[in-house]
Amino acid sequence: xxxxxxxxxxxxxxxxxxxxxxxxxxxxxxxxxxxxxxxxxxxxxxxxxxxxxxxxxxxxxxxxxxxxxxxxxxxxxxxxxxxxxxxxxxxxxxxxxxxxxxxxxxxxxxxxxxxxxxxxxxxxxxxxxxxxxxxxxxxxxxxxxxxxxxxxxxxxxxxxxxxxxxxxxxxxxxxxxxxxxxxxxxxxxxxxxxxxxxxxxxxxxxxxxxxxxxxxxxxxxxxxxxxxxxxxxxxxxxxxxxxxxxxxxxxxxxxxxx
Amino acid sequence: xxxxxxxxxxxxxxxxxxxxxxxxxxxxxxxxxxxxxxxxxxxxxxxxxxxxxxxxxxxxxxxxxxxxxxxxxxxxxxxxxxxxxxxxxxxxxxxxxxxxxxxxxxxxxxxxxxxxxxxxxxxxxxxxxxxxxxxxxxxxxxxxxxxxxxxxxxxxxxxxxxxxxxxxxxxxxxxxxxxxxxxxxxxxxxxxxxxxxxxxxxxxxxxxxxxxxxxxxxxxxxxxxx
Numbered sequence: 001x002x003x004x005x006x007x008x009x010x011x012x013x014x015x016x017x018x019x020x021x022x023x024x025x026x027x028x029x030x031x032x033x034x035x036x037x038x039x040x041x042x043x044x045x046x047x048x049x050x051x052x053x054x055x056x057x058x059x060x061x062x063x064x065x066x067x068x069x070x071x072x073x074x075x076x077x078x079x080x081x082x083x084x085x086x087x088x089x090x091x092x093x094x095x096x097x098x099x100x101x102x103x104x105x106x107x108x109x110x111x112x113x114x115x116x117x118x119x120x121x122x123x124x125x126x127x128x129x130x131x132x133x134x135x136x137x138x139x140x141x142x143x144x145x146x147x148x149x150x151x152x153x154x155x156x157x158x159x160x161x162x163x164x165x166x167x168x169x170x171x172x173x174x175x176x177x178x179x180x181x182x183x184x185x186x187x188x189x190x191x192x193x194x195x196x197x198x199x200x201x202x203x204x205x206x207x208x209x210x211x212x213x214x215x216x217x218x219x220x221x222x223x224x225x226x227x228x229x230x231x232x233x234x235x236x237x238x239x240x241x242x243x244x245x246x247x248x249x250x251x252x253x254x255x256x257x258x
Numbered sequence: 259x260x261x262x263x264x265x266x267x268x269x270x271x272x273x274x275x276x277x278x279x280x281x282x283x284x285x286x287x288x289x290x291x292x293x294x295x296x297x298x299x300x301x302x303x304x305x306x307x308x309x310x311x312x313x314x315x316x317x318x319x320x321x322x323x324x325x326x327x328x329x330x331x332x333x334x335x336x337x338x339x340x341x342x343x344x345x346x347x348x349x350x351x352x353x354x355x356x357x358x359x360x361x362x363x364x365x366x367x368x369x370x371x372x373x374x375x376x377x378x379x380x381x382x383x384x385x386x387x388x389x390x391x392x393x394x395x396x397x398x399x400x401x402x403x404x405x406x407x408x409x410x411x412x413x414x415x416x417x418x419x420x421x422x423x424x425x426x427x428x429x430x431x432x433x434x435x436x437x438x439x440x441x442x443x444x445x446x447x448x449x450x451x452x453x454x455x456x457x458x459x460x461x462x463x464x465x466x467x468x469x470x471x472x473x474x475x476x477x478x479x480x481x482x483x484x
Binding site for chain 2: 001002003006009010013016017020021024067072073075076079099101102103104105106128129131132133136137138139140142143147151165168169171172173186188191193196197203204205206207208209211212217219220223224226227230231234
């Protein structure tokens with residue numbers, strides 16, 4: 001009935017599901033404390049800078065698509081886009097969203113329209129100009145983003161999502177034009193590039209928590225507690241696995257292979 | 259637009275689709291088609307994936323309209339430093355579309371066009387990455403505090419390991435780099451990977467139950483509990 005080799009994964013998924021739901025229910029009674037994430041706290045500062053400099057803010061979600069394995073990173077990036085757009089609308093700053101995957105365009109357009117409506121500035125939203133489809137080819141998209149940076153000189157650049165080789169091209173170009181930068185990705189190979197250049201960085205799981213963090217919705221924040229409980233389980237499995245393997249038992253390895 | 263159309267129906271679609279895809283991944287169900295030997299979940303998931311491809315193609319049309327709107331406006335306004343490139347871009351879009359429609363995207367003509375123009379340009383942009391890396395690392399490798407000093411030392415070892423003359427003269431850097439890659443780097447990467455995987459699962463669950471705001475817009479105050 002169950003596919004061999006995936007039984008343990010299914011079990012862990014079910015346990016995590018319950019832990020997250022439990023975390024959400026607990027949060028309704030008492031809001032958990034949440035450590036601050038400087039990169040997300042800096043968003044108003046970035047908008048303020050753009051307002052003072054009378055320059056736009058640039059946003060991109062990298063090479064994300066909604067149907068691939070990196071879809072969660074894209075969804076995490078869109079959550080921040082919604083918040084950043086609302087903030088930009090309130091500050092009267094133009095926000096430009098560079099799109100790689102055309103399938104994201106209608107969603108991003110609706111998301112930004114919704115944000116401008118919330119801010120009471122719907123008349124200032126120009127979908128055709130602010131949501132820009134650049135290309136579905138990696139380096140054509142990368143060149144186009146660099147072109148936007150050079151021509152329109154954004155005061156701030158926000159990059160959250162799956163990034164590949166273009167991470168360095170973007171962060172260096174925006175650094176050169178003097179933009180303040182916030183970057184976040186769960187792709188391990190690109191994190192060091194962002195870390196050495198960008199002012200603010202969201203590392204891996206922080207991007208997934210961004211939507212919950214910005215929404216301040218207790219139920220969403222509660223799900224992060226469930227996620228942390230999952231992390232404790234993983235940690236316990238690692239420690240127990242290492243210790244009993246040192247004593248010659250492969251019980252945890254066998255469990256993982258179930 | 260009512261909440262039903264904007265939020266509840268999309269959440270229901272996401273929930274049912276996610277359950278079907280998970281069932282197909284975890285469950286071994288008997289095949290219903292003796293020829294393809296696919297179970298009913300596999301057939302449904304294949305259909306869903308095909309719908310995704312069709313929707314993607316429609317979205318591409320949407321992207322093309324946006325591209326034409328933006329660049330024709332640049333041309334009509336003679337946007338400084340932009341409009342000649344906009345003409346070139348639209349011309350190339352039309353040439354690629356024309357050749358693709360006339361001969362097909364797998365034809366020799368289309369392949370020649372692609373390899374002679376985009377492929378060469380793409381390789382050029384990719385190659386330029388080396389210069390960006392150099393300038394980035396030049397700023398990063400400075401002993402300003404403990405962390406950056408550590409980065410400087412580790413970066414120095416890796417650079418020396420990859421410089422053939424130094425690696426031959428001082429083979430110890432080979433062992434040092436191997437240890438750095440296998441132990442501290444791998445441990446840190448795995449830690450990040452585990453955290454990211456758990457984060458993605460939590461986001462998936464929030465999305466399935468309609469609490470994640472990433473693709474449906476932010477929650478209203480009425481929808482936010484607490």
